[in-house]
Each structure stands twice: as structure tokens, then as C-alpha cells.
Amino acid sequence: MNAPRVGERRGKASALQSLEKRVVACERCPELRAYCAEVARVKKREYRDAEYWGRPVPAFGDPRARLVLVGLAPGAHGSNRTGRPFTGDASGLWLYRALFRAGFANRAESTARGDGLELRDALITAAVRCAPPGNKPTPQQLRNCAPYLDEEFSALATVRVVLGLGAIGTRAAYDALLRGGYVFSERPAFAHGAEAQAVRESDGRKIVLLASYHPSRQNTNTGVLTEPMFDAIFRRAVELIGVTVCP
Numbered sequence: 395m396n397a398p399r400v401g402e403r404r405g406k407a408s409a410l411q412s413l414e415k416r417v418v419a420c421e422r423c424p425e426l427r428a429y430c431a432e433v434a435r436v437k438k439r440e441y442r443d444a445e446y447w448g449r450p451v452p453a454f455g456d457p458r459a460r461l462v463l464v465g466l467a468p469g470a471h472g473s474n475r476t477g478r479p480f481t482g483d484a485s486g487l488w489l490y491r492a493l494f495r496a497g498f499a500n501r502a503e504s505t506a507r508g509d510g511l512e513l514r515d516a517l518i519t520a521a522v523r524c525a526p527p528g529n530k531p532t533p534q535q536l537r538n539c540a541p542y543l544d545e546e547f548s549a550l551a552t553v554r555v556v557l558g559l560g561a562i563g564t565r566a567a568y569d570a571l572l573r574g575g576y577v578f579s580e581r582p583a584f585a586h587g588a589e590a591q592a593v594r595e596s597d598g599r600k601i602v603l604l605a606s607y608h609p610s611r612q613n614t615n616t617g618v619l620t621e622p623m624f625d626a627i628f629r630r631a632v633e634l635i636g637v638t639v640c641p
């Protein structure tokens with residue numbers, strides 16, 4: 395694939411900035427907006443002095459990323475508090491440590507917006523951008539939020555590997571790639587480490603969809619997901635970025 399020209403890169407970055415503003419102002423799911431605002435008002439005891447973000451959480455990362463991670467949704471007292479994906483909760487501790495070890499982050503900790511954390515060649519987004527009760531978005535909420543994922547994939551000209559975190563994130567990524575004109579040789583089943591290559595019929599562009607267990611406390615505390623298992627996913631992502639050749 396030819397490298398995007400400077401003007402094209404600026405256009406893609408500004409498309410993502412414009413999208414970020416619309417995401418933060420989104421009201422498509424009134425019940426989720428009310429829930430997030432209520433969580434932000436009541437707060438958790440340990441964060442009672444914090445000012446919660448309480449709004450939809452936009453994507454975070456490098457606008458020229460070749461790796462895009464698709465998570466589930468903000469945590470009520472994690473991203474819904476801090477305003478940045480996977481920031482301020484146990485899942486984020488795992489994720490950013492792994493991204494740091496793999497060379498995609500400049501530091502291993504993610505505590506708050508403005509903490510100096512930067513992602514290189516990676517961008518994190520989600521299937522749903524407002525914290526849902528019980529971490530369970532409804533099918534309608536997933537449909538409401540899906541166009542934002544479509545816009546991100548369209549704006550990210552350099553993406554080679556899409557990493558789904560958990561079954562819902564992986565399914566959302568799969569559906570978005572289908573809507574974007576990508577064709578899979580077969581529908582991938584969800585499993586840790588599963589991967590499937592897709593080709594866009596219009597220009598032959600290739601993307602690999604890679605799946606991982608979600609680094610939720612439920613998985614990491616029970617040994618369903620270990621750090622070596624998570625590191626192996628990022629090693630594979632690095633390999634795939636190197637070998638996925640686009641026209």
C-alpha cells in the first residue's frame with residue numbers, strides 16, 4: 395500500500411478529531427446518558443473527591459495506528475470517571491502494561507487524561523462509548539454506537555490489525571469490517587488468539603482480525619487470561635503488522 399500523503403494524513407487526523415467531538419456530545423442512547431450522569435453524580439466512595447467525566451468516551455491513540463483495539467465499553471468508575479479508554483480501572487492496568495511491554499505505549503501506567511501516556515502505532519476504541527449497567531450493552535445500544543466505529547475504520551488509513559478484546563468487542567470489529575466492504579473467507583469463531591484475514595473487495599486492502607480474552611478482572615483474577623497469554627497476543631499483532639502487505 396502506498397503511504398498516505400501528508401495532506402491525506404492531516405485529513406484523517408482531523409476526521410478523527412471531528413468524530414471525537416461528536417462522540418463526546420452524543421445523546422443517541424438516553425438511558426445510557428442518564429445512567430453515566432447518575433454514576434458521575436453519586437460516585438464511588440474511594441473517588442468521592444474526583445470529578446467524573448460522565449460523558450461518552452472517545453477513542454484514544456495514534457491517528458496513524460496500524461493496530462486498532464476494540465474493547466467493550468467504558469467502566470462505570472474507570473473510563474466513565476477519567477474520560478479515556480481503559481484508564482482508571484483494573485482492566486486498564488493490564489492493558490497498558492501489555493501495550494508498554496510490546497512497545498505500543500510510552501509508559502505502563504494509565505491514571506488520568508493528561509498523565510503523559512502516549513500510544514505509538516496503536517489506537518483504542520470500543521463497541522459502545524458509554525458505560526452500560528453491568529457492563530452489558532443492549533443490541534440497540536451496540537447498533538446506535540456502531541457508526542462511530544465505522545467512521546474510525548474509515549479514517550484510519552494505516553490499520554493492518556484489528557484486535558478485539560472479548561467476544562463483544564471482537565464481534566463489533568467484525569461487523570464494522572463487513573460494513574466497510576471487507577470480506578472474510580469464513581466467519582471467525584471467538585477464541586483467545588483466533589485470527590481471520592479479510593480483504594476489501596474495492597481495492598484489495600488486507601486486514602487481520604485478531605481476538606483476545608478481555609482483560610477484565612473476571613478473567614485476570616481467575617487465570618482465564620494470564621500476562622503471558624496477553625503478551626502472546628501483542629507479539630502476534632506485531633508479527634502481523636510486519637507481514638500484512640497491502641496493495
Ligand code: SF4
Nearest residue numbers: 420423450524538539
Ligand atoms: S453508547 Fe454510543 S451511541 Fe449511545 S449515547 Fe453513548 S456514544 Fe452515543
